[in-house]
Amino acid sequence: MKRIKPTTIFFLLGAVLIFGVTQFLINLGVINSFWNTIIRLAGVMAIVSLGLNLIYGFNGQFSLGQFGFYAIGAYIAADITYRWTVLSSALGLTILLMVALFVGAMIMLIRSAVSKIRGMDTLSAFALYLAAVLGAILVAVRLGRLLDAPVTLSLSLLPENIGLTVVYLLAVLLGGVIAAEVSFLFGLPVLTLGSDYFGIATLGFTIIIKVLLDNTDTMLGFEEMKGARGMIGIPKITTWVWVFVFLFMTIVIIRNLLNSSFGRAIVSVREDEIAATTMGIDVAYYKTITFVIGSLFAGLAGGLYAHVNGFLHPNSFSFIKSFDPLIIVVFGGLGSVTGTVVASFGWALVLEGVLRLALPEGFETWRFVVYPLMLLVMMLLKPNGLFGNYEIPFIRAVIPPLKKKTTSAKTSKEVA
Amino acid sequence: MANNNGETPILELKKLCRYFGGLKAVHEVDLVLEPHALNGLIGPNGSGKTTIFNVITGIYEPSGGEVIFEDQNIGGLDPFVINQLGIARTFQNIRLFPNLTVLDNVRIAYHPHAGYGMQDAIMRTKLYDQKERELTEKAQEFLSVFNLQDRQAEIARNLPYGEQRRLEIARALASNPKVLLLDEPAAGMNPKEVVTLMELIHFIRDKFDLTVLLIEHQMRVVMGICEKITVMDFGEVIARGTPTEVQKNSRVIEAYLGLGATELSKKYLKEKRQ
Numbered sequence: 001m002k003r004i005k006p007t008t009i010f011f012l013l014g015a016v017l018i019f020g021v022t023q024f025l026i027n028l029g030v031i032n033s034f035w036n037t038i039i040r041l042a043g044v045m046a047i048v049s050l051g052l053n054l055i056y057g058f059n060g061q062f063s064l065g066q067f068g069f070y071a072i073g074a075y076i077a078a079d080i081t082y083r084w085t086v087l088s089s090a091l092g093l094t095i096l097l098m099v100a101l102f103v104g105a106m107i108m109l110i111r112s113a114v115s116k117i118r119g120m121d122t123l124s125a126f127a128l129y130l131a132a133v134l135g136a137i138l139v140a141v142r143l144g145r146l147l148d149a150p151v152t153l154s155l156s157l158l159p160e161n162i163g164l165t166v167v168y169l170l171a172v173l174l175g176g177v178i179a180a181e182v183s184f185l186f187g188l189p190v191l192t193l194g195s196d197y198f199g200i201a202t203l204g205f206t207i208i209i210k211v212l213l214d215n216t217d218t219m220l221g222f223e224e225m226k227g228a229r230g231m232i233g234i235p236k237i238t239t240w241v242w243v244f245v246f247l248f249m250t251i252v253i254i255r256n257l258l259n260s261s262f263g264r265a266i267v268s269v270r271e272d273e274i275a276a277t278t279m280g281i282d283v284a285y286y287k288t289i290t291f292v293i294g295s296l297f298a299g300l301a302g303g304l305y306a307h308v309n310g311f312l313h314p315n316s317f318s319f320i321k322s323f324d325p326l327i328i329v330v331f332g333g334l335g336s337v338t339g340t341v342v343a344s345f346g347w348a349l350v351l352e353g354v355l356r357l358a359l360p361e362g363f364e365t366w367r368f369v370v371y372p373l374m375l376l377v378m379m380l381l382k383p384n385g386l387f388g389n390y391e392i393p394f395i396r397a398v399i400p401p402l403k404k405k406t407t408s409a410k411t412s413k414e415v416a
Numbered sequence: 417m418a419n420n421n422g423e424t425p426i427l428e429l430k431k432l433c434r435y436f437g438g439l440k441a442v443h444e445v446d447l448v449l450e451p452h453a454l455n456g457l458i459g460p461n462g463s464g465k466t467t468i469f470n471v472i473t474g475i476y477e478p479s480g481g482e483v484i485f486e487d488q489n490i491g492g493l494d495p496f497v498i499n500q501l502g503i504a505r506t507f508q509n510i511r512l513f514p515n516l517t518v519l520d521n522v523r524i525a526y527h528p529h530a531g532y533g534m535q536d537a538i539m540r541t542k543l544y545d546q547k548e549r550e551l552t553e554k555a556q557e558f559l560s561v562f563n564l565q566d567r568q569a570e571i572a573r574n575l576p577y578g579e580q581r582r583l584e585i586a587r588a589l590a591s592n593p594k595v596l597l598l599d600e601p602a603a604g605m606n607p608k609e610v611v612t613l614m615e616l617i618h619f620i621r622d623k624f625d626l627t628v629l630l631i632e633h634q635m636r637v638v639m640g641i642c643e644k645i646t647v648m649d650f651g652e653v654i655a656r657g658t659p660t661e662v663q664k665n666s667r668v669i670e671a672y673l674g675l676g677a678t679e680l681s682k683k684y685l686k687e688k689r690q
Contacts (some may be wrong), residue, residue: 253538260537260544261523261530261551264516268524271513278473280499280528280591289534389515399519399569400552402560 011394019244026240035353036240037308042348043243044305047250049325049332049340051297054254056326057334058263059290060270062195065202067322068209069183069295071314073175073302075213075225078234078312080171082224085164085235090152093167093174095144100177102136102143107184126189133185168237172246172303179299180292187291191284206322213314230313238307246304247341250297254337255395257293266290267335331378332386337395339387350374426451426486426627427472427503427595433480434464434471441467443651444481449595454621454628456642456659460671464651465631466508469597473505474498485595500528504593506584508600508631514573518564518583521572522555525590555590561620562586578609582616589624596620598630602637610634614641639663647671 022039025031031039052066076096083092110132114125155163190201216225225231257263268276269286277283306312315321328347332339355367378386429447433440442464449455457465470476472483474495483491490498504525513521530551536544559565562582567575572583581601588596601617602610614637621628632638638645639659647655647662649671655662662668666678673681 256538256540257534260534260548261527261532262534262537264520264524265527267516267520268513268527271515272511274475274495275507275511275513276524277495278475278499278505279525279587280496281524282494282496397520399517400549400556402556402565402568 007393011392015248022240022244038348038353039345040238040240040243040308041305041352042345043240043247044238044301044308045325045328045348046247046341046344047301047304048298049328049344050250050254050337051294051301052325053329053332053335053337053340054257054266054297055291055294057329057336057340058258058270059266059287060195061191061287061291062199063202063291063294064199064319064322064326065183065186065205066294066298066325067317067319068202068206069179069298070302070305071206071209071213071317072179072182073172073299074306074312074317075216075231075302076178076299077168077171077175077303078231078306079222079224080174081164081168081237081307082231082234084155084167086224086233088152088156089148090155090167091144091148093170094147094151095141096174096178097170098140098144098147099137100174100181102140103133103181104177106132106136107181122189122192126185129185129188133181164235164237168235168307172300172307175303175306176296176298176300179302180296183295184288184292187288191287191291203319203322206317206319210314210318213317225312228314230311232311234306234310234312236307236310238304243304246300250300251337251341251395258337258395259397270335327375330385331375333384333388333390335389336385336387336391338390338392339385343386423450424487425449425484427629428484429468429472429481430484431481432468432471432478432483432491434467434476435479440651442471445648445651445653447646447653449627449629451627452621452625454617454641454643455630456638456645457629457631457648458633458638458645458662459648459654463648463671465648466599467651468648469505469599469631472498472597473503496528499591499593502592502594503597504588504591504595505597506581506588506599506601508603510580510584512572512580512584512587514571516572517568518559518570518572518575519552519555519568521583521587522558522590523551525587526551526555526592529592558586558590561589561623562616577604578606581605581613585616585620589620589626593626595627595629598628598632600631600633602632602634610637613637617641 022031026036048066048070052063055061055063055066080092080096083089107129110129114120114128155167158166186205190198193201212220213225214228216222217227224233258266265276265281265286268279268281269283273283324347328343329340331347332341332343351367351371355370356364359366359370382388425448427447427449429445431444431446432442433444434442445464445468447457447468457468459465467476471478471491474490474493474497478491481491482489485498485501485503488501490501490503493501513524516524531547532541532543535541536547556565556568559568562585564579564583564586567579572580575583581604585596585598585601598617602613605613617628617630618641620626630638630642642659645656645659645662646653647665647668649667654667654671655665657665669677669681
C-alpha cells in the first residue's frame with residue numbers, strides 16, 4: 001500500500017464534508033426542494049462543463065456540440081427508466097445495451113482494421129464506420145428483442161427498489177456510452193476541420209439533435225417521448241447522493257487523466273499542433289479520444305438530468321442553451337477543473353436561485369439582463385476567467401523535485 | 417556521390433521535389449547523410465532549406481522523389497510516425513508548448529515511450545507510478561544536459577530566448593531520435609551563446625550518437641562545426657563539399673552576393689594580400 005499524499009486526504013475530507021453538510025441540511029429541511037433542485041442541476045452542469053473543459057480548455061477544440069450529447073444521454077436514459085417503471089418492460093434497456101455493446105465492438109474492430117491500411121482518406125473511413133455501425137445496430141435490435149423477456153423476468157425478481165436502481169444506473173451509463181459512440185462517429189470527419197469551422201459544425205450537430213427531439217414521436221416513432229410536447233413520467237431518482245457520486249468520480253477521473261502522459265499529450269495538441277505532431281504525438285487520435293471522453297461525461301450528465309425533474313423538453317437542449325457550459329468553462333477559467341466546478345455552482349445558484357429571489361416580483365426575467373452584465377464586468381476585470389489556470393493542490397500536477405545532480409560537470413560549465 | 421567510403425547513409429533524399437502550384441520550392445534535390453555526420457544546409461533566404469526539413473519530417477508531402485530513412489521510403493508518412501521512427505527537429509521560429517512547464521515540454525516528447533496507457537492513468541496502477549517516475553527522471557536528465565534542471569518548474573514562455581532554444585533541442589532529443597534536424601539553432605543568439613551552442617551540438621552528437629543536419633545563416637557556426645555543407649539556391653543544390661571547398665565555389669558566392677561577385681572577391685583578396 002503506497003502512502004497517501006496529504007493533498008489527497010484534504011481533498012477527500014473536503015469532499016466528505018461538503019457532501020455531509022449538504023445532505024444533513026437537506027434532511028433537516030433547511031435546503032428546501034427548490035434549492036435542492038438547483039444544487040442537483042448545478043452538479044449536473046458541472047459534469048457537462050468538465051467534459052467541455054476537457055475538449056475546449058485542455059485540447060483546444062472549440063465545441064458547441066456538448067448539449068447535443070447531453071440531450072442524447074438524457075433521452076436514452078429517460079426512455080430506459082420510463083419503459084421500466086411505466087410500461088414494466090426492460091425492452092429499452094436490453095436493446096440499448098446490445099446497441100452500445102455491438103457498436104462499441106464494431107468501432108474497435110474497424111479501428112484496428114483501418115489502422116493497418118495506410119493512406120485511407122477520412123471520408124471513406126467514415127463511410128466504412130457508418131455502414132458497419134448501422135449493421136451492428138440492426139443485429140443488436142433483433143437480439144435485444146429476443147433478450148427482452150428473460151431480462152425483464154430476472155430484473156423483476158429483484159426487490160423493487162434495487163431493481164429500479166440497477167436499471168437507473170445502467171440507463172445513465174448507457175446514455176454516456178452511446179453519446180460517446182455518436183461523438184466518435186460525428187468527430188471522425190468533423191475533427192479534421194480547423195478550430196472555428198469545428199465550432200460551427202458542432203453547433204450544427206446540436207441543432208440537428210434539437211430538431212430530432214422535436215419530432216421523436218412522429219419522425220422517429222418513439223411515442224413515449226412525445227416530441228415537442230415534452231416527455232413526462234420519468235421517475236425522479238437522481239438525488240443529491242447520485243449527483244455527488246458522479247461529480248466526484250468525474251473530477252477524480254479527469255484529474256488522473258490530466259496528470260499523466262496521456263493528459264500532457266492532450267494539452268500539447270492545444271499548445272501547438274505542429275510541434276506536437278513532430279514530437280511523435282498522434283494529433284488526430286488525441287483530438288478524437290478527448291472529444292469522445294468529453295461527450296461521455298455529457299451523456300452521463302444528461303442521464304442524471306433526466307431524472308432530476310422527471311420531465312424532458314426539447315427546448316432545454318436548444319442551441320442557445322448549448323452556450324451555457326461554454327460560458328461556465330470560460331467564466332471559471334479555460335483549463336481549470338476547479339474553476340469549472342465553482343463556476344457551475346455559482347452559475348446555477350446565482351442565476352436560478354439568488355437572482356430569482358432577489359429581484360422584485362414580476363421582474364424575475366430581468367435576471368437575464370443582470371446575468372450577462374455580470375459576465376461582461378467579469379470578462380473585463382478577469383479575462384482569463386475566475387481561476388485562470390489555478391487548480392486546488394489535489395488536482396494540480398506535482399513537479400517532482402530533482403533527484404540528484406546528474407549534470408556532467410563538463411556540459412554545465414560549457415553551457416553556463 | 418558523396419557516399420564514397422562505402423557506409424550506408426542513414427538518411428537520403430533522392431530527386432526530392434516539393435512544388436507549391438507553379439513555384440518549385442524544392443526541385444530534384446539529392447542529399448546524403450551518413451551515420452554520425454554533422455552536416456550543414458545553407459543558402460539565401462527562400463532557397464528551400466526549411467521546405468526540405470518540412471518534407472523530411474512529414475509536414476509536407478513530397479511532390480516527387482523519395483526520402484529514404486534506414487532503407488525505408490518515409491515520404492508522405494504522418495509527422496508523428498516519422499518522429500517515432502527516429503527523426504526529430506527544431507523550428508526556425510521556436511515552437512515550444514508555451515504555457516507548459518519546462519519539464520512538461522520534455523516529458524511530452526517522451527510520451528511515445530511512456531509505456532502506460534489511459535487505463536493505467538485513470539486507475540493509478542503500479543505501472544503508472546513506476547513508468548511516470550522513470551519518465552520524469554529521464555526528462556530531468558535531458559534538462560540537466562542542457563543545464564536547464566533548475567528551470568524545470570518555470571513556464572516555457574517565460575524563459576529567455578537562448579534557453580528557449582536549448583529547451584527546444586532538449587525536447588527534440590527526448591523523443592529519442594537518430595537524426596536531428598536543427599533549423600537555425602543560432603538565430604538571435606549573442607556571440608558568446610553561439611560558441612556554447614556549437615560546443616553543445618558537438619557534445620550531444622557524441623553523447624546520443626546522433627546524425628545532425630543543420631540550417632544556419634551564421635557562417636561562423638556552419639564553417640566552424642559542419643563536416644560537409646550543401647548549398648541551395650532557388651530550390652536546387654548548387655554546391656556541396658567541405659566548408660573550405662564551398663567557400664571558394666563561384667556559384668555559391670554569386671548566389672549570396674550577386675552575379676560578378678566572384679571577380680570582385682578575387683580582386684579583393686588580391687588587394688588584401690598586397
